[in-house]
Amino acid sequence: MAARVVTVAFEGVEARRVDVEVQLTTGQHAFVVVGLADKAVAESRERVRGAFAGLGLSLPGKRIVANLAPADLPKEGAHFDLPIALAVMAALGVIPLDALDGWAAMGELSLDGRIVPAAGALPAAMAAGAMDLGLICPEASGPEAAWAGGTRILAPRSLVALINHFRGSQILSAPTPGPIIEGEVPKDLRDVKGQEHAKRALEIAAAGGHNLLFCGPPGSGKSMLAQRLPSLLPPLTSAELLETSMVHSVAGLIARGTLTRARPFRAPHHSASMAALTGGGHRAKPGEVSLAHNGVLFLDELPEFGVQALDSLRGPLETGEVMVARANAHVRYPAKVQLVAAMNPCRCGHGGAGRGACGKAPRCQKDYQGRISGPLLDRIDLAVDMPAVTAADLALPPPVEGSAEVAARVARARALQVDRAEALGAADGLNSRAEGAFLEKIAGLDTAGRDLLSRAAEAGRISARGWTRVLRLSRTIADLEGVDSVKRLHVAEALAYRRTSAAGDEDVGSPPRRIENTSRAFSDEVDPVRRQKMR
Incomplete structure (x- = not known):
């Protein structure tokens, strides 16, 4: 059974829905990302592997296939790291399989398991709200995503904090929108x-x-x-x-x-x-x-x-x-x-x-x-x-x-x-x-x-x-x-x-x-x- 996480792909300022499906199968040991992904997305498997090693987790000796659907929609950017990692953890049983229901995710991973900012948090949050979903995004992007209004936002600092939240041992509070400033004093x-x-x-x-x-x-x-x-x-x-x-x-x-x-x-x-x-x-x-x-x-x-x-x-x-x-x-x-x-x-x-x-x-x-x-x-x-x-x-x-x-x-x-x-x-x-x-x-x-x-x-x-x-x-x-x-x-x-x-x-x-x-x-x-x- 495949684990599924929702994320988005950007077309201009519009965010389109993408379903990340991960399945563990028998066969040659490999980690494959398919679905018209660019090089930054294809490299996600190495960042996910490194982030798991930083958490003390190891990938199983199976064939891992991560499918980004729809397959004919171009996928660009490193913000696919987090949804791929979450789908892999759900498939491995690290987090409950149904924990990601009602959530979309976006964010880049560092090799020590931290979730680092990725561009596009605001349109991603707007798109998640339109799909009646919440958004999981990096902590630094939380104040930006919070400007989306009624969209639920989770902004963890790392994968560990997110895992603890889904397991019930830690509660992540919703971020507040960032400040609005008037800008520099204009020239007179x-x-x-x-x-x-x-x-x-x-x-x-x-x-x-x-x-x-x-x-x-x-x-x-x-x-x-x-x-x-x-x-x-x-x-x-x-x-x-x-x-x-x-x-x-x-x-x-x-x-x-x-x-x-x-x-x-x-x-x-x-x-x-x-x-x-x-x-x-x-x-x-x-x-x-x-x-x-x-x-x-x-x-x-x-x-x-x-x-x-x-x-x-x-x-x-x-x-x-x-x-x-x-x-x-x-x-x-x-x-x-x-x-x-x-x-x-x-x-x-x-x-x-x-x-x-x-x-x-x-x-x-x-x-x-x-x-x-x-x-x-x-x-x-x-x-x-x-x-x-x-x-x-x-x-x-x-x-x-x-x-x-x-x-x-x-x-x-x-x-x-x-x-x-x-x-x-x-x-x-x-x-x-x-x-x-x-x-x-x-x-x-x-x-x-x-x-x-x-x-x-x-x-x-x-x-x-x-x-x-x-x-x-x-x-x-x-x-x-x-x-x-x-x-x-x-x-x-x-x-x-x-x-x-x-x-x-x-x-x-x-x-x-x-x-x-x-x-x-x-x-x-x-x-x-x-x-x-x-x-």
Whole structure:
């Protein structure tokens, strides 16, 4: 008779049920693991053998077959050690055969019998609860697994403690969830002097979750502004906290069950590969775009990233998820991120104008910016050209407004979006994700605004995707002002942020042109107070 223990295999952040069946048969003395197991799983037999020796137990001189069912589901990772060991002990009679009924198990074994942490405790606990099972996991993973809510959790330190618990000589208490921390103190927007136009764009991006690109010479404050975006964003909601923590759990980034409500901010180096950005590899792991789920993905020195790596972000930015396709499996990871990118106008950094102007302009500028594909740029809602910071800017006193004041406006705008989405039955409240009939309903333009947008589309300056993104951006600008209707003023400002191509217009020496000279149209219509802020 075979002993059976339930465990899980991970497909993205989803944990699928796996039944570990162990049978002792006569025949050649061997320990065999079958069921489409990778090398880490196949090596479990040696870790189990070593852990048993550490406990003073020995495997019988029989053929031990451990079957991981279903056989066609790929099995990866060392967390299969514990369920295989428990099934072997049940087959040997070390623990009662029915002791494991109602439990799933996951964890890696050390050679002295300790149960060491394994990635994925939170999604494993969620899956166990959905199967109406409890979860046995390592002691260090207990606080993380306890976040699954009503799922029963056993978190032993070693196999000895677990055996004593099942025999009734020791009682293991249920672990408590780890703490929730607020994260590091974010950098304040008050540190940035000048660049009022870029600050305005950063506020709009934060309010609606829009993608943003800064372009300017070195030292103009591009990275400085991007690093202060987290200080403008509200903390994660409970649902977002669970979604984000599931991804981080699979990646092994949760320590002792400690969660944080601070939104993720990931800033990979420009040498990152496509697999590092979007996920994958021999053993599929979430990439940077998934680790930034519900947060910010910051790509500094954007043209220095590989073309293939950058273009792999097109799908995630549009759909909010990553699909890693393999010959035998498809792995899905969530990837609802806000992209913030920064770049110099050319390789030397200064472009074709101002102090230190590139001697190879305009060709250098065109070639450098041309590394970014048009389809990727089309997914960026705001593109801001940042001039160099002058000595006069640096001599100014600190700005009156800091992150706290801007974050308050952002929070009010986001609250409007969430309330509107709930009233209309939409799944996602942020303007950057509005689409279809919902977008048309919330971004109903006045006649003048629709005429302006139509002329821009007829002139071929925006694509169909650009039309949608201008509508979303216009709605966010109106939300920041607290008005219900989207007017020509809001459309003009949204159009002013659209970049038409990577390298600018036909005249490559000129800066990228704005649609219908909408920057001037916008400045003619804004109220004097906002015009003063943008100077």
